[in-house]
Amino acid sequence: MCDMVQLRMFTPSSDAIVVGAGIVGAACAYALSRAGLSVTVIEARAAASGTSSQGEGNILVSDKEPGPELTLGLYSLSRWEQITGELQEFLPTGFPSIEYDRKGGLVVATTEAGAPPLLDFARTQRPAGVTAVEVDHDEALRLEPQLNPAVTAAVRYPQDAQVQPVIATEAFLAAARRLGARTLFGEEVVGPIIADDGRIAGVRTHRGSRPAGLVIIACGPWSARVADQLGSWLPVRPRRGVLLVTTRMPHLIIHKVYDADYVGAVGSDDQGLQTSSVIESTAAGTVLIGSSRRQSGFDQALDLAAAREIARKAITIFPFLATASVMRTYGGFRPFMPDHLPAIGPDPRVPGLWHATGHEGAGIGLSIGTADLITSLIAGTPPPVDPAPFAPSRLGEPASVGDP
Amino acid sequence: MTRTVIIIGGGPAGLAAASAALDRGARVVMLEAAARLGGQFWRHPADRSATDTGLQHGWRTFLELTDRISGDPSARVITNAQVWAIDHDLQGPRVQAAVGVADGPGREMISIAGDSLIIATGAHDRTLPFPGWDLPGVVTGGAAQAMAKAEAVAVGARVAVSGSGPFLLPVAASLAAVGAQVVGVFEASTPGALAAGWLPRAPWLAGRVPELAGYLAELAARRIPYRTGRAVIRAHGDPSVSGVTVSRVDGDWRPFPGTAEYFDADAVCVSHGFTPRLELAIAAGCAISADRFVTVDDAQSTSVAGVYAAGETTGIGGSDVALAEGRIAGHVAAGGAPTDPELRRPVRRRATLRRLAAAIRDGHRIGRNWTSWLTDDTVICRCEEVSYGRLRTVLAATGTTGLRPAKLTTRVGLGPCQGRICGPTVEELLIGADRRSGDGVIIDRRPIAAPIRLGELAREPDSPKMTQEQGTTQEEDR
Amino acid sequence: MTAAPDPTEVRLTLAGTPLVARRGQTIAGALLTSGLLCWRTTARDRRPRGLFCGIGVCFDCLVIVNGVRDIRACQRPVVEGDVIEFQDETLPRSVTEQ
Numbered sequence: 001m002c003d004m005v006q007l008r009m010f011t012p013s014s015d016a017i018v019v020g021a022g023i024v025g026a027a028c029a030y031a032l033s034r035a036g037l038s039v040t041v042i043e044a045r046a047a048a049s050g051t052s053s054q055g056e057g058n059i060l061v062s063d064k065e066p067g068p069e070l071t072l073g074l075y076s077l078s079r080w081e082q083i084t085g086e087l088q089e090f091l092p093t094g095f096p097s098i099e100y101d102r103k104g105g106l107v108v109a110t111t112e113a114g115a116p117p118l119l120d121f122a123r124t125q126r127p128a129g130v131t132a133v134e135v136d137h138d139e140a141l142r143l144e145p146q147l148n149p150a151v152t153a154a155v156r157y158p159q160d161a162q163v164q165p166v167i168a169t170e171a172f173l174a175a176a177r178r179l180g181a182r183t184l185f186g187e188e189v190v191g192p193i194i195a196d197d198g199r200i201a202g203v204r205t206h207r208g209s210r211p212a213g214l215v216i217i218a219c220g221p222w223s224a225r226v227a228d229q230l231g232s233w234l235p236v237r238p239r240r241g242v243l244l245v246t247t248r249m250p251h252l253i254i255h256k257v258y259d260a261d262y263v264g265a266v267g268s269d270d271q272g273l274q275t276s277s278v279i280e281s282t283a284a285g286t287v288l289i290g291s292s293r294r295q296s297g298f299d300q301a302l303d304l305a306a307a308r309e310i311a312r313k314a315i316t317i318f319p320f321l322a323t324a325s326v327m328r329t330y331g332g333f334r335p336f337m338p339d340h341l342p343a344i345g346p347d348p349r350v351p352g353l354w355h356a357t358g359h360e361g362a363g364i365g366l367s368i369g370t371a372d373l374i375t376s377l378i379a380g381t382p383p384p385v386d387p388a389p390f391a392p393s394r395l396g397e398p399a400s401v402g403d404p
Numbered sequence: 405m406t407r408t409v410i411i412i413g414g415g416p417a418g419l420a421a422a423s424a425a426l427d428r429g430a431r432v433v434m435l436e437a438a439a440r441l442g443g444q445f446w447r448h449p450a451d452r453s454a455t456d457t458g459l460q461h462g463w464r465t466f467l468e469l470t471d472r473i474s475g476d477p478s479a480r481v482i483t484n485a486q487v488w489a490i491d492h493d494l495q496g497p498r499v500q501a502a503v504g505v506a507d508g509p510g511r512e513m514i515s516i517a518g519d520s521l522i523i524a525t526g527a528h529d530r531t532l533p534f535p536g537w538d539l540p541g542v543v544t545g546g547a548a549q550a551m552a553k554a555e556a557v558a559v560g561a562r563v564a565v566s567g568s569g570p571f572l573l574p575v576a577a578s579l580a581a582v583g584a585q586v587v588g589v590f591e592a593s594t595p596g597a598l599a600a601g602w603l604p605r606a607p608w609l610a611g612r613v614p615e616l617a618g619y620l621a622e623l624a625a626r627r628i629p630y631r632t633g634r635a636v637i638r639a640h641g642d643p644s645v646s647g648v649t650v651s652r653v654d655g656d657w658r659p660f661p662g663t664a665e666y667f668d669a670d671a672v673c674v675s676h677g678f679t680p681r682l683e684l685a686i687a688a689g690c691a692i693s694a695d696r697f698v699t700v701d702d703a704q705s706t707s708v709a710g711v712y713a714a715g716e717t718t719g720i721g722g723s724d725v726a727l728a729e730g731r732i733a734g735h736v737a738a739g740g741a742p743t744d745p746e747l748r749r750p751v752r753r754r755a756t757l758r759r760l761a762a763a764i765r766d767g768h769r770i771g772r773n774w775t776s777w778l779t780d781d782t783v784i785c786r787c788e789e790v791s792y793g794r795l796r797t798v799l800a801a802t803g804t805t806g807l808r809p810a811k812l813t814t815r816v817g818l819g820p821c822q823g824r825i826c827g828p829t830v831e832e833l834l835i836g837a838d839r840r841s842g843d844g845v846i847i848d849r850r851p852i853a854a855p856i857r858l859g860e861l862a863r864e865p866d867s868p869k870m871t872q873e874q875g876t877t878q879e880e881d882r
Numbered sequence: 883m884t885a886a887p888d889p890t891e892v893r894l895t896l897a898g899t900p901l902v903a904r905r906g907q908t909i910a911g912a913l914l915t916s917g918l919l920c921w922r923t924t925a926r927d928r929r930p931r932g933l934f935c936g937i938g939v940c941f942d943c944l945v946i947v948n949g950v951r952d953i954r955a956c957q958r959p960v961v962e963g964d965v966i967e968f969q970d971e972t973l974p975r976s977v978t979e980q
Contacts, residue, residue, distance in 0.1 A: 046805055047806070047809050053808055092800075094794075096798055096801075164812070166812035167812070169809075170804065170813055247819075247855065251972075251974040282974075283973070301491065301492055304489065307861060308863075311859075311862035315859060315862055321859075322862075323858070323951070324858045325507075325856070326852060326855060327819075327822060327855045328822055437938070438957070449906055505958065505961075506958045506959075507954055528935060528939045529935065538931070539930075540932040541932075542934070543934055543935070544940075546936055547934065547956070550936040550937055550956070551933075551936060555907055555908065555915075559914065559933065643930045644919040644930070681939075786931075786934070786940065786942060787942075820944075821942075825939070825940050
């Protein structure tokens with residue numbers, strides 16, 4: 001429950017506290033710092049120790065149907081295009097490359113039945129600003145020589161890109177620090193500081209009080225718990241994903257390649273196991289193979305059924321991968337929202353509390369857009385996209401005690 | 405109801421466990437990754453009769469144990485069985501193995517569970533990096549032993565042996581036995597540290613000392629120098645090793661300036677102790693102690709009901725304590741109690757021999773200033789070629805405290821060995837000697853415990869039947 | 883008239899040239915016996931590697947056998963007719979610096 005705590009002058013107050021040092025929190029810290037706010041990032045573990053380090057580093061437009069998420073995605077993509085250069089100014093020497101690569105995506109159907117939905121989907125995306133190029137069989141094999149020749153349809157998405165998400169997170173944090181932000185790791189939020197007028201005036205952590213003008217929750221799937229601790233509510237739930245990593249091999253996969261099932265899996269509400277191939281090479285020469293979705297709480301146990309299905313589907317797309325050596329598996333919890341849109345904006349219950357979370361599998365790509373959007377709302381400058389669809393107030397009330 | 409005991413690892417601990425479990429009337433399934441039983445300690449040629457018993461210790465025990473097991477219809481030994489994962493179903497842990505020639509592809513995939521599981525996965529050499537350790541010709545002590553014992557091959561013609569621990573002695577002896585000239589054995593521990601570790605335990609280790617004295621005598625007879633307070637601090641050569649620099653080191657392993665000696669050598673065998681192989685115990689859910697071993701009680705039982713651990717995974721102590729622990733684990737896993745009279749002798753031996761583990765731990769502790777022999781160019785992560793300088797630069801630039809972001813920003817530990825070689829060093833450099841990282845992640849957690857081919861992973865595994873036929877062992881002696 | 887084939891011999895091809903090994907050897911043992919210490923080239927710095935741990939945990943000794951990569955030479959027994967190639971590793975061309 002909320003405490004009435006006198007504002008203390010011992011810990012210097014920040015303009016903003018960002019709870020969570022994943023890529024979204026890090027990007028917010030950077031954007032707010034650039035806008036001239038003093039920022040403190042409070043992270044319970046280490047940077048990018050949650051979802052940000054557990055995905056592939058996808059920056060996609062191919063998987064988004066026309067709508068607010070796609071709009072934010074296109075804006076965010078345009079920012080990713082510039083960000084490497086922009087961050088250079090603030091990063092110390094020796095900082096590793098964030099490996100931004102606009103490699104493009106290729107969505108393929110491998111069955112007759114899979115072809116029409118893929119082409120129809122592409123058709124709907126084009127008017128919304130997505131470049132979706134239908135390619136014929138020969139062109140598909142030219143783009144990806146190792147592709148299963150039984151491909152029935154293929155669409156190329158040149159705008160799809162990839163980044164190394166952990167380095168990118170660390171880069172945003174380092175740049176924010178250069179601009180005066182403080183980053184506190186291994187510090188866990190336990191409750192709010194509430195001012196006399198009911199506004200949130202900071203957070204209490206297990207180390208003491210951290211006063212601030214406003215607080216932003218950017219904790220991914222853990223945002224529900226933190227929202228609850230701070231006197232509010234957010235219906236974000238974990239959706240487990242598993243990825244396989246191969247050993248280094250000659251560069252044989254050029255684009256991000258997905259089978260047409262991918263879009264269906266992302267948009268599904270099904271709690272059971274859903275898998276769909278997402279395959280790409282990395283700058284290190286390994287191949288990342290995903291992906292799966294399963295709502296099973298925060299269970300970290302090895303999901304062999306998911307790994308097996310992912311393996312099977314990947315071999316259908318790229319038969320040569322049958323002899324690829326899988327050296328590790330990793331995975332994590334996407335922050336799943338019931339209406340498949342992130343929560344970006346002011347909390348409807350607690351004045352001064354904000355949300356930047358719930359990006360499901362799109363957090364890497366949408367991080368900068370989210371950061372710019374929330375910064376504009378806080379600073380009162382024109383937002384880069386319409387904020388209304390992302391407003392946390394749209395989410396209503398918890399249906400019963402103990403939701404979600 | 406006959407219990408089925410699954411044993412992972414066919415070295416001394418696993419073999420002793422199998423024998424004890426069979427004695428208690430259990431069914432045993434043993435999974436061994438190599439082509440033959442014996443683990444590292446009893447590594448031997450494909451043609452067992454060609455074994456040079458001069459290179460072996462306790463060979464009679466090995467023969468007795470393997471005869472006991474292979475002759476028993478209740479035992480099924482599956483060699484070339486690489487356990488690559490342990491997952492869980494409602495009944496408990498399930499062992500996933502790929503059976504077939506090493507590294508496949510196309511191995512048979514099996515999934516197996518029993519009433520109890522014994523993890524006896526052993527250990528591998530810990531090697532501290534030094535400039536030039538990535539040159540071909542620099543190998544671990546374990547590699548020298550494996551090549552000598554299994555293939556009668558010397559890893560070089562003129563070999564320097566360096567590191568710390570009693571293991572250096574049999575390494576040097578076996579190198580000499582297969583025809584290498586051993587330039588010297590360079591033990592980093594100073595006489596003071598050695599005395600502090602070994603002398604207090606000497607009365608209890610009377611049984612062990614003759615063996616070690618034997619090695620020292622053999623080294624003396626062959627005029628192989630055994631030098632304490634010395635370390636190889638650089639290997640030279642291109643493209644492979646042609647010489648080493650040996651320096652005197654102080655009690656904390658910092659090299660004394662001006663004490664460097666150069667030796668011609670075409671191989672260097674390095675061993676700074678051992679790292680237990682914990683990934684399967686972790687996958688099974690077992691608690692790991694602060695000093696990074698599987699936590700077990702007097703019954704060799706882990707924190708997971710029905711899961712036991714024996715041998716080097718519970719503490720580095722060598723083969724004799726592994727045999728004792730294995731016996732206890734096998735007996736209890738098969739339904740016995742640790743207080744049963746059959747276990748009196750192994751329980752006593754375990755208590756005595758744990759003093760050997762203590763002697764090794766105290767007498768050969770890695771000196772905290774060993775890093776002073778590193779240069780910026782020294783490779784820390786061999787797989788991903790990450791140098792000491794690069795590691796420090798990136799860690800300073802990101803300010804990271806977690807092992808996971810450290811791996812993902814520097815690439816250490818992300819190669820095929822998954823941090824087995826560089827992991828303890830990286831953890832120490834990142835966090836300090838207690839190796840407790842800011843995100844609670846430890847390098848030993850590897851849900852995929854050994855690489856498997858994607859096509860193998862794609863296949864639904866079979867559950868092998870526990871057959872009752874004679875001679876179900878698939879060990880091949882060619 | 884050719885001599886009777888020695889049953890302990892195993893004939894391999896190594897990087898296109900014949901290599902005779904002994905039955906029961908691992909590929910690593912056969913390579914060391916033939917005088918080779920270096921049989922892999924690393925991706926980034928193009929450095930030579932060969933045997934290191936000898937017991938299958940370091941993955942330095944990798945060779946290509948019958949077209950399949952990532953075979954640990956220290957674990958793999960020699961088999962008559964095996965075609966062995968050196969595993970020369972590279973990074974994708976899009977990587978510029980690190």
